[in-house]
Amino acid sequence: MTNPIPMAEIWRGPFLESVHRGHAVVCDERGEIVEAWGDPEAIVLPRSSAKMLQALPMVESGAADAAGLDAEQLALSCASHNGAAIHIDRVTEWLSALGFCDDDLRCGPQEPGDRAVLEALIRAHEAPCQYHNNCSGKHAGFLTLTKHLRAGPEYVDMDHPVQRAVLGAFEEVTGEESPGFGIDGCSAPNHAASLHGMARAMAFYAVAREGQGARENAAVRLREAMTAHPELVAGEGRACTRLMRAMGGKVAVKTGAEAYFVAILPEKRLGVALKIMDGGTRGAECAIASILVKLGVLDPAHPDAQRYINGPILNRRGLETGRIKPAATLC
Amino acid sequence: MTNPIPMAEIWRGPFLESVHRGHAVVCDERGEIVEAWGDPEAIVLPRSSAKMLQALPMVESGAADAAGLDAEQLALSCASHNGAAIHIDRVTEWLSALGFCDDDLRCGPQEPGDRAVLEALIRAHEAPCQYHNNCSGKHAGFLTLTKHLRAGPEYVDMDHPVQRAVLGAFEEVTGEESPGFGIDGCSAPNHAASLHGMARAMAFYAVAREGQGARENAAVRLREAMTAHPELVAGEGRACTRLMRAMGGKVAVKTGAEAYFVAILPEKRLGVALKIMDGGTRGAECAIASILVKLGVLDPAHPDAQRYINGPILNRRGLETGRIKPAATLC
Numbered sequence: 001m002t003n004p005i006p007m008a009e010i011w012r013g014p015f016l017e018s019v020h021r022g023h024a025v026v027c028d029e030r031g032e033i034v035e036a037w038g039d040p041e042a043i044v045l046p047r048s049s050a051k052m053l054q055a056l057p058m059v060e061s062g063a064a065d066a067a068g069l070d071a072e073q074l075a076l077s078c079a080s081h082n083g084a085a086i087h088i089d090r091v092t093e094w095l096s097a098l099g100f101c102d103d104d105l106r107c108g109p110q111e112p113g114d115r116a117v118l119e120a121l122i123r124a125h126e127a128p129c130q131y132h133n134n135c136s137g138k139h140a141g142f143l144t145l146t147k148h149l150r151a152g153p154e155y156v157d158m159d160h161p162v163q164r165a166v167l168g169a170f171e172e173v174t175g176e177e178s179p180g181f182g183i184d185g186c187s188a189p190n191h192a193a194s195l196h197g198m199a200r201a202m203a204f205y206a207v208a209r210e211g212q213g214a215r216e217n218a219a220v221r222l223r224e225a226m227t228a229h230p231e232l233v234a235g236e237g238r239a240c241t242r243l244m245r246a247m248g249g250k251v252a253v254k255t256g257a258e259a260y261f262v263a264i265l266p267e268k269r270l271g272v273a274l275k276i277m278d279g280g281t282r283g284a285e286c287a288i289a290s291i292l293v294k295l296g297v298l299d300p301a302h303p304d305a306q307r308y309i310n311g312p313i314l315n316r317r318g319l320e321t322g323r324i325k326p327a328a329t330l331c
Numbered sequence: 332m333t334n335p336i337p338m339a340e341i342w343r344g345p346f347l348e349s350v351h352r353g354h355a356v357v358c359d360e361r362g363e364i365v366e367a368w369g370d371p372e373a374i375v376l377p378r379s380s381a382k383m384l385q386a387l388p389m390v391e392s393g394a395a396d397a398a399g400l401d402a403e404q405l406a407l408s409c410a411s412h413n414g415a416a417i418h419i420d421r422v423t424e425w426l427s428a429l430g431f432c433d434d435d436l437r438c439g440p441q442e443p444g445d446r447a448v449l450e451a452l453i454r455a456h457e458a459p460c461q462y463h464n465n466c467s468g469k470h471a472g473f474l475t476l477t478k479h480l481r482a483g484p485e486y487v488d489m490d491h492p493v494q495r496a497v498l499g500a501f502e503e504v505t506g507e508e509s510p511g512f513g514i515d516g517c518s519a520p521n522h523a524a525s526l527h528g529m530a531r532a533m534a535f536y537a538v539a540r541e542g543q544g545a546r547e548n549a550a551v552r553l554r555e556a557m558t559a560h561p562e563l564v565a566g567e568g569r570a571c572t573r574l575m576r577a578m579g580g581k582v583a584v585k586t587g588a589e590a591y592f593v594a595i596l597p598e599k600r601l602g603v604a605l606k607i608m609d610g611g612t613r614g615a616e617c618a619i620a621s622i623l624v625k626l627g628v629l630d631p632a633h634p635d636a637q638r639y640i641n642g643p644i645l646n647r648r649g650l651e652t653g654r655i656k657p658a659a660t661l662c
Contacts, residue, residue, distance in 0.1 A: 003334075004350075010589070010610060013513030015376055015523055018589050018610035019335075021352070045346055108647025122453045133647060182344030183652045192346055258341070258349050278609035279341060279349035316439025316464055321514045 002039035004277040006327035008286035012313070017322065020283025022259070024274035024291060027199035029207040031175055034270065037329055040196045044275045045182050047190055047256030048080040051138050052222045052264075053173060053201060054188070057165035058141045059218035063148030067098060074225035075232040076137030077144075080255065082235025083112025083132040090232070091136045100143050105130035106156045107139045107186040114235060135186035137232075142188070156188045163189055169215075173201040185257060195273045198262060202271025205252070205264040223264055226252040239285040239308065243292065246304040251297050259284035265297055282324060286311075290326035333370035335608040337658035339617035343644070348653065351614025353590070355605035355622060358530035360538040362506055365601065368660055371527045375606045376513050378521055379411040380587030382469050383553045383595075384504055384532060385519070388496035389472045390549035394479030398429060405556035406563040407468030408475075411586065413566025414443025414463040421563070422467045431474050436461035437487045438470045438517040445566060466517035468563075473519070487519045494520055500546075504532040516588060526604045529593060533602025536583070536595040554595055557583040570616040570639065574623065577635040582628050590615035596628055613655060617642075621657035 004021035011017065023038030033040055055077040058064050064074065073094055081087035095101060110133040112118050121128060130136060142155045142162050151161045158164075158181070167189075171178055174197035184190040193201075208219035226233050230244035233254065243253050252264040259276035261284045272291055276283035289308035292298035298305050313322040335352035342348065354369030364371055386408040389395050395405065404425055412418035426432060441464040443449050452459060461467060473486045473493050482492045489495075489512070498520075502509055505528035515521040524532075539550035557564050561575035564585065574584050583595040590607035592615045603622055607614035620639035623629035629636050644653040 012376055012521075014511050015374070015513055017376055017513070019608050021609070043346070045343055045348055106648070108649075110647050119453050122450050180345050182346055182348070183646065183650060185646045185652070187646055187648050187650060190343075276609075277350050278352070278607075278611050278614070280609050280611060283609070315514065315516045315518055316441050317437070317518050318439075319514060319518060321516070 005038045005329055007037070007276060007330055008283040009325050009327050010313070010322060011325065012322035019327065020276045020278060020280045020286070022274055022276035022283065022287060023195055024272070024287060025195045025199045026291070026295065027196065027203045027271045029203050029269045031200040031203065033196060041194045042275065043179060043192050043194050044260070045190050045192050045258070046198050046260050046262070046273070047184060047258055048135070049198065049254050049256030049260040049262040049273070050170065050190065051078040051080070051254060052205060052226065053170050054138060054166050055141050055222055056169040056173070056215070056218055057162070058145040059221055060169070060214045061145060061148060061165070063145045066148055067144045069144065071221070071225040071228055072232055073140070074222055075229035077141035078222055078226055078254065079137045079233045080134045081137060081232065082114040082238065083110070083117055083128075083134065084114035084235050085117060086231065087137070087235065088112070088117070088131050091131045091140050094140045095131070095143065098143060098147055102129045102131055104143060104153065105133070105136060105139050106154070107133040107135045110134060133186060135188070138188070139186065158189050167191060173204050174198060175200050195275060198273035199271045202262050202264045202273060203269070204271070206266045206271055207269050223252050223266070226254070242304040242307070243289060243298065246299070246302045247292070247297055251292065253288060255281070255284065261285070261288040263288060263292060265295065268295060268297065270295065286324050286326055287330060290330040294330070336369045336660055338368070338607060338661055339614040340656050340658050341644070341653060342656065343653035350658070351590075351607045351609060351611045351617070353605055353607035353614065353618060354526055355603070355618060356526045356530045357622070357626065358527065358534045358602045360534050360600045362531040362534065364527060372525045373606065374510060374523050374525050375591070376521050376523050376589070377529050377591050377593070377604070378515060378587030378589055379466070380529065380585050380591040380593045380604070381501065381521065382409040382411070382585060383536065383557065384501050385469060385497050386472050386553055387500040387504070387546070387549055388493070389476040390552055391500070391545045392476060392479060392496070394476045397479055398475045400475065402552070402556040402559055403563055404471070405553055406560035408472035409553055409557055409585065410468045410564045411465045412468060412563065413445040413569065414441070414448055414459075414465065415445035415566050416448060417562065418468070418566065419443070419448065419462050422462045422471050425471045426462070426474065429474060429478055433460045433462055435474060435484065436464070436467060436470050437485070438464040438466045441465060464517060466519070469519070470517065489520050498522060504535050505529060506531050526606060529604035530602045533593050533595045533604060534600070535602070537597045537602050538600050554583050554597070557585070573635040573638070574620060574629065577630070577633045578623070578628055582623065584619060586612070586615065592616070592619040594619060594623060596626065599626060599628065601626065617655050617657055618661060621661040625661070
């Protein structure tokens with residue numbers, strides 16, 4: 001196995017202070033590797049980068065239509081959101097319309113990243129709920145499919161019909177038998193795949209067309225929901241939201257915990273998957289932005305590209321003390 | 332230059348999800364390398380791991396005694412504290428006794444890590460002050476020396492007498508000419524050194540004895556202040572505090588931003604310096620704990636050793652989803 005290669009550098013004054021190493025791969029619509037850095041066959045858990053795969057059975061099965069979901073709810077089903085009002089209000093309404101409440105979620109409570117919501121909770125001496133969890137949209141999707149299948153409440157168990165459907169879709173779209181799974185931060189199974197397999201899956205989302213059957217229809221709807229509602233997929237100030245906006249809705253991107261990142265490029269008919277092997281999110285953000293620039297879909301002069309490929313590091317007094325930059329291999 | 336080597340592993344289920352790579356070195360009292368991993372001559376900014384060096388001129392010059400500082404204040408001068416009440420109350424009193432106030436600090440405001448203080452600020456609709464900054468004790472030390480030297484207020488400028496004294500002490504104790512500096516998160520200059528130089532400096536602190544002159548006296552007082560007041564050097568729940576307590580005050584350890592860590596081992600007459608090259612704090616905590624176990628000063632069965640060398644990773648529902656472990660090279 002090839003060692004991970006330098007992808008992002010942290011400079012402070014004249015010193016290279018830290019380096020993020022990883023693997024990345026770009027795949028075409030045939031699932032062939034167009035370009036790779038490090039080891040494209042590295043097997044790693046994609047974490048939340050797999051959310052559009054985990055949402056696929058809900059749409060493909062007709063459960064989403066039966067529940068009357070719109071594009072905003074589909075975007076939330078693929079989201080790692082901030083727990084801002086725009087997210088939690090929609091998830092709460094969605095659960096309520098299905099006849100579910102916070103107690104039916106299995107993601108666990110999480111303090112919201114959104115500062116206004118966090119401060120309101122603290123001032124009210126209230127604890128966060130499960131709908132504040134960044135994965136609550138994905139779980140609302142799981143509950144939507146659970147209801148449609150008339151299945152039991154423990155929808156994160158690996159032998160539950162929802163998770164069996166997710167595994168089936170995951171393996172078919174990555175084109176690989178998954179070697180196993182880990183339990184995610186939100187308690188759902190998270191299936192392992194090679195980076196190549198994940199990039200192949202993203203290329204499938206890139207070239208999916210309406211009218212080619214339920215799976216492609218579902219992939220198109222999820223892809224378009226993500227690019228139409230970047231603020232629901234992450235939140236203000238977050239990389240997924242900034243980068244999708246900077247690319248004018250032409251590319252869908254999704255981060256995952258421990259520095260995974262994927263991208264779906266419909267016009268280029270390409271899929272991308274990368275993992276910074278140390279789990280450093282700032283490195284994954286720099287690497288995906290650099291690759292999107294190389295692929296000609298992100299303007300390197302855009303402020304939300306510059307932020308990740310040549311971003312200043314500010315200290316407590318607001319002084320610039322360093323920069324984050326792509327390593328030579330990604331320039 | 333040797334590439335950084337794997338030092339800490341993040342496992343999720345059966346998968347190696349992330350890996351932290353770094354360099355580390357153990358030095359004896361002659362400054363000779365006893366053991367090294369990766370490149371002991373790697374030059375990196377030690378960040379807050381250098382605080383006991385930055386405090387040395389204040390004690391050595393007599394400024395600390397002129398200001399009547401006790402061991403608690405000396406510990407705070409070496410601290411990256413949590414901004415808990417035990418820290419900010421002492422720093423505020425110290426500044427006040429010198430005739431200074433928050434405006435005289437140059438570290439910038441920082442939100443406190445201590446949850447009770449943070450929540451109190453939010454409920455009071457108050458912004459954090461400079462004394463909440465994790466470096467406010469170091470800066471109170473700089474102001475103590477500034478007053479003693481009757482120097483000007485801009486004590487973080489590289490040509491200020493305080494910073495010139497710090498550079499002199501830093502180069503003498505590391506045994507190297509520093510190749511330059513970066514500006515730290517708290518706006519103070521942070522001098523670069525090889526890991527070997529930093530470990531040599533820690534060995535100097537380890538073998539320093541009273542009665543051998545002002546510098547050794549100062550080193551003994553700072554070392555003993557750190558081990559006597561581990562709660563002031565970091566704070567409840569933090570690695571420096573936990574590890575120093577677990578070793579019963581026999582070893583001083585100090586973390587620095589971007590995953591630096593140093594240790595002073597008086598009984599073994601050794602110094603340690605390490606840097607996880609991706610800047611991941613959890614990796615540095617695992618690596619320093621593993622090295623302290625290897626050196627025979629940390630009981631691997633102690634809960635606060637286990638936390639870093641075989642610590643469970645819990646998810647939002649409190650389920651164990653993985654473990655952090657040292658890589659084979661540090662086992």
